[in-house]
Amino acid sequence: MNDLLKELSLALGKEQVHTDDLTLIASAADAGCYRKIPKIVLKPQQEKQVIDSLKTLHKTGTPLTFRAAGTSLSGQSISDSVLLQARGHHWSSFEILEEGRLIKAQPGITGTRLNQLLAATGMKFGPDPASINSAMVGGNIANNASGMS
Numbered sequence: 001m002n003d004l005l006k007e008l009s010l011a012l013g014k015e016q017v018h019t020d021d022l023t024l025i026a027s028a029a030d031a032g033c034y035r036k037i038p039k040i041v042l043k044p045q046q047e048k049q050v051i052d053s054l055k056t057l058h059k060t061g062t063p064l065t066f067r068a069a070g071t072s073l074s075g076q077s078i079s080d081s082v083l084l085q086a087r088g089h090h091w092s093s094f095e096i097l098e099e100g101r102l103i104k105a106q107p108g109i110t111g112t113r114l115n116q117l118l119a120a121t122g123m124k125f126g127p128d129p130a131s132i133n134s135a136m137v138g139g140n141i142a143n144n145a146s147g148m149s
């Protein structure tokens with residue numbers, strides 16, 4: 001574990017590798033009924049750090065779970081191994097293309113924000129889960145989220 005922590009800190013920078021009780025316990029549940037306390041929470045700020053994390057964890061066969069907003073209902077976004085959170089302002093950039101028929105977005109942006117960005121084009125983001133104010137694109141896509149329409 002110490003070797004893994006050292007390698008992850010080298011790959012991502014110490015500030016992005018969290019093992020403090022507060023972070024681990026705050027990440028131990030999603031909106032479901034299960035609880036798993038992660039050993040490490042990674043908060044990368046750029047794509048290269050995600051790639052380096054995956055390479056490092058792959059070498060040691062350490063399981064990794066992604067987490068966006070953590071509103072999953074069946075334990076999809078918890079782990080007793082390593083959790084990687086790609087959300088927040090480092091993961092919220094977007095590009096509106098083809099007058100709103102396409103939007104290219106990072107995974108840490110909420111569906112509500114996407115719809116605000118698209119409003120002027122008259123288009124909407126397809127998935128409309130009831131959790132759309134909190135749930136993020138990465139989680140929407142991986143969960144194949146849908147909603148009332």
Ligand SMILES: Cc1cc2nc3c(=O)[nH]c(=O)nc-3n(C[C@H](O)[C@H](O)[C@H](O)COP(=O)(O)OP(=O)(O)OC[C@H]3O[C@@H](n4cnc5c(N)ncnc54)[C@H](O)[C@@H]3O)c2cc1C
Binds near residue numbers: 086137142146
């Ligand atoms: C009150 C409430 C109402 C809800 N209503 C609906 C509904 O109407 N319809 C519906 O479908 N769901 C609903 N949900 C469930 C959930 O909110 C959705 O499935 C939502 O899309 C999950 O998004 P999230 O950002 O919270 O993802 P998370 O829960 O953080 O993650 C979901 C999955 O995506 C993976 N993931 C996250 N980020 C990435 C990434 N960057 N790369 C790869 N994988 C990633 C995670 O590993 C996990 O498997 C609801 C939940 C609540 C609490």
